[in-house]
Amino acid sequence: VAVMAAPVESSGWFPALAIAVSLLKCLFINAYHSTDFEVHRNWLAITHSLPISRWYYENTSEWTLDYPPLFAWFEYGLSQAAVHFDRVMLVVENLNYASPATILFQRLSVVFADLVFIYAVKECCTTVREEKAAKDLLRHPCFVLAVLLLWNFGLFIVDHIHFQYNGFLFGFLLLSVARHLQARHLEGALWFSIVLNLKHINLYVAPAYGIYLLRCFCFTQDNTDGSLRWRSFSPVRLLSLGAVVLSVTAASFGPFVAMGQLPQVLSRLFPFKRGLCHAYWAPNFWALYNVLDKALSMLGVRLGLLDVAGLPKASMTGGLVQEFQHAVLPSVSPPTALLCTLLAMLPALWCVWRRPCGGRGFLWHVHEKAVLLAVLPLSILAVESRRDAGIFLMLATTGHYSLFPLLFTPAVERVPCFILWKPSTFWAWSPWRSSARSSFLCHRGSRPCPSSHCW
Template identity: 70%
Template sequence: TPHDPHLNTSEWTLDYPPLFAWFEFGLSQAARHFDPNMLRVENLDYASPATVLFQRLSVVFTDLLFIYAVRECCRCVGVQKGSKEVLTRPSFVLAVLLLWNFGLLVVDHIHFQYNGFLFGFLLLSVAKHLQGQHLQGALLFAVLLHLKHIYLYVAPAYGIFLLRSYCFTRDHRGKPDGAIRWSSFSPLRLLALGGIVTSVSALSLGPFIVKGQLPQLVSRLFPFRRGLCHAYWAPNVWALYNAADKLLAALGVRLKLLQEAELPRASMTGGLVQEVQHAVLPSVSPSVTLLCTLLSILPALASLWRRPRGGRAFLRCLLLCALASFLFGWHVHEKAVLLAVLPLSVLAVESREDAGIFLVLATTGHYSLFPLLFTPLPIKVCLMLMFTIFSFTGLGALHR
């Protein structure tokens, strides 16, 4: 209510889906044994040694799910012929690329978040689909969406893949490979998938729907007033758009076509999260970014629908959806590039071409995370160099 005394207790509000709140509630049950003062909502900027110790231990403990997911992914990659040495096996290279991923180390263990725990759900879901256990994969992804909604980026790939490859039985007699036989459609399988999604959604959103608080929840999950770009500009299309707008504005002032006093302040490079207006080019709305994203993923979704080629095709479509959302999405965070880098590791150990793409994407994507650690830390440079060197040498040895 407007008169709630706790409404303005803290400037930090939970902008994750409800299941993540339950996850934090579980953490709080252990946190009170370390330092109860860290659980006081009004205790802003509180940092005791016990609090820091608990936070670090909680990240390490929840990373066990990520480690298990990596193990399952390693079971999905084949053994290369003639690779008797452990160091040249695809499973070993994949394990190092995932467990020692520079971006995940920076975001979770230095910048401090629980992305390893969340990516564990994603990789485990992908592994289940690669293993043909589609209902388990769907359940894991449904839970993941209600833990963090950034994974909506790849939800279209899940929807098309499950509808085409699970709800339709594989019967291509008398038809080209991948052609649809509508008689093979299974309503029971569709109901099973719908039951999973509905059950998880009801568990997560049900209390807010009953109390009429769903609009407030949606406004926190999708705060469009944060602006087109994040504070430091993820390297995507809108970063180029912003740069072009600034160049055109400077050129217009120099040529006396524009008055500098009439131009909007150059606040989009101030390191602040806020809504800004472009000076020369048309300002971009959330609907425009959504349209651009949908148009860019349509070819991948159409290809997956027309020619379902198993789990690898699904994984490739997932990557394209992640990259398209990163390039065209609204208020994209720099760390969103990991949504493509981590799953691409699976394809990189199996294909020479994908390995080349991985090396380019991982190197540039990881470098773009440096602004998250804005203080000069030699450790971030050393960690990235070590990971990059292993990526080139490990994949080079694997693919000769």
């Protein structure tokens, strides 16, 4: 069967999809927004009104700056445009300020920042091939991928209702993935270094990235049986990777290192006193751990084995961001959570090393929105095989369902049904349900990947 690349660049459907979803986002400018709206307004004010030496010390608001410096510079850039909408929003002391002009600017800033995400989706689509030409556009894998990413339900409600900049951040991550699929590994490392310095939640993706690049980029050849040829290791490639990563990190953290503020910055980036779980529990292992502890404590009281007066308050279910102690099970410390995370990663890292072509579950203080870090990249694999499509369908359904509590006002509680309908409909029409498998585009001259499951 002749292999034909999906006609992404020769068609107008991609701009139409991007424009349509952007217009839909604009309809929610006046929708409910969470406290994250005030968080980012405060960061705009901090980066605009204060010298850089005070950015990570300012604490007028409880919503202190706790993202890496590169994101702080992004906020600074936004503040240069915000001054033309409403100068008052850039006053640090104006807590909970939300004028109509402020709301308009911040909502539009998310929409325009999503241009990075749109470009990244387009690049991911160009890496998809199909084994036979599909007469119906709706059966093109690249079209389905574009719908799954651009119309992602979780990303929509988290960014354009709840209010965050996840699309902007995921844009750099997907662009990095696209560059690796195109065998442009140094550029892929550059984009990943940028997103890592924009939001440090990507730290737990870094080990897999490092193993993949070491195996596929630093080792240039395999033996005929597919095993690694150790003598093919290229120190020059390793140094070039290190130079890319260090240059981005130096540009981000360098000014704060020069001012002797690195410990202060790190204390903001890793605020362990916020507790094991976020106020709204993310669906990871520690949520089950908390439930088991609560059940055991209740059972212990009923059986007379525990004294109610001696039990800690139910702070873990109080909806507050704080430290708490477990009643029956051992309380979990940050080092314990880190160790569990690393142990959970080891099988996946070993698979990446053997077949370089799969931690969140034990992380400390995971936000519920972190599930998108698994759902969005898995969309790319979902158009490759039915098996991955089934995994994606299960993960996307459960992951997006876990985000529903973010929508609790009458004005937006009906939104999920409408937005979920769109990708679900295209899912039913998707090519992996009825046609041959598709494969990813490999750069001519690059080493073939030992496995189809590269990511």
